[in-house]
Amino acid sequence: MRIAAQPVMERDSSEAFIDATAAVAVARWLRDETRANDVRITTFERLPGGAIQDNWTLDAEIDGGAWHGTHDLVLRTDAPSGVASSLTRAQEYAVLQVAHAAGVIAPKPLLLCRDLAVIGRAFFVMQRMRGLAAGHRLTRETLLVPDGGALSEELGANLARIHAIRPPRAELADLPSPAADHARATIVGYRAYLDGLEDTYPALEWALQWCDRHAPEPWDTTLIHRDYRTGNYLVDGGKLSAVLDWEFAGWGDPREDIGWFTARCWRFGAHAKEAGGLSEVEPFLRGYESVAGRRIGREALDYWQAMAHLRWAIIALQQAQRHVAGGERSLELALTGRIVHELEYELLQLIDAGVR
């Protein structure tokens, strides 16, 4: 077996050594899993981004066995520290399998490794999809997205395909059980989190109170992605190529995903384009309706956009805590904490505008 690991960026030698060691281990594992004669890894590089997950480009030339040929893959494993609510790699792999089988545009999951002896952490390998995810570019560069409305429509239809997956599903038995009222259960969780902090956040408290009192009647529980937004999908040739980052998926009210996708905080500054900074909201809702057979009303959309800002504020506080108290000194995490002010400001405007 020949192994060639070629890290692109210069890093210190101990890190490069760890990468090369991991590449050898992964090659051996791939060879056994695919019953190959030989596996040559030509690229093994960490992909940028991913505060919670660790993704690696993995190119393999496989000789013999079930996978004979060359493969462009991504290896996904845990970052050293994660957010408490994220799935394990085995759970995420199961979600991705179910979603992919249901026709959701997402990378095809290929192999799962639970054996910690291979690289020290569980991981899975999936098909590497072409395209660009960077939200600040997709929302600005018409060469990348010539028709934002068409892309929105595609994203709406694709989201509805995720929401067509209903509990119970044997493959997803170890996901947390769905709550009868997802909105109120979520609010209970956010309050419990805030109660554990030293500081208090009156604006978030007021938004939670408002959301608690104005929660619409629940929709039937479906699988929800919980991070379906611009920046988390790949676009290739102006079209959707894959939805990424399934680590927060779970059972819930499907409108949470619609609110998250359309919330002002995920438009990358293109505020007039409600559908993820790509277009107005109508094409997105039309695409969704074409598959789901129903659409969210304006009032519920406003409500779930407020919930989206709350969710992002809670996550930003969690990220800030990792820096302030979690022993993970990071300027990026520290600055994420400062986003809370902006989210409070937006929440108050949403509630003020939505006096009903």
Place this chain on the structure above:
Amino acid sequence: MKNISDATDLIATAREALLEELLPRIPKEQRYAGLMIANAMAIALREQRCDAQVTRDELARLRALLPATAPHSEATKQEALLALRRKLCTAIRAGAFDEGARRHELEAHLARTAADWVAISNPKALRAPQAAA
């Protein structure tokens, strides 16, 4: 007149050096980190300039909003602020501000406080007053 740079001047000068001397020369992969550092310094400068006034104003509004419970015994302004914020949160959750005039008073207070902090953390996110009204 001051002869020696104070903390504010030191951070402002360091930020200028970063933006003008270092950033144009650092590799593309580190540019994002450089911009984050410049942003953090800008936030720190604005906070240093406005923090005292913003805190004083919030404290005054909180005392007006929670007159019956306004404590004066806390050792510092910061402690008083934290205690009053906590009381406000408890009252909000208990429904004391759900409707009517109390609700409007609360929302005016929260909107002012949030805008003051956005002016420190990311002033570009502030909307024009007429749009916010």
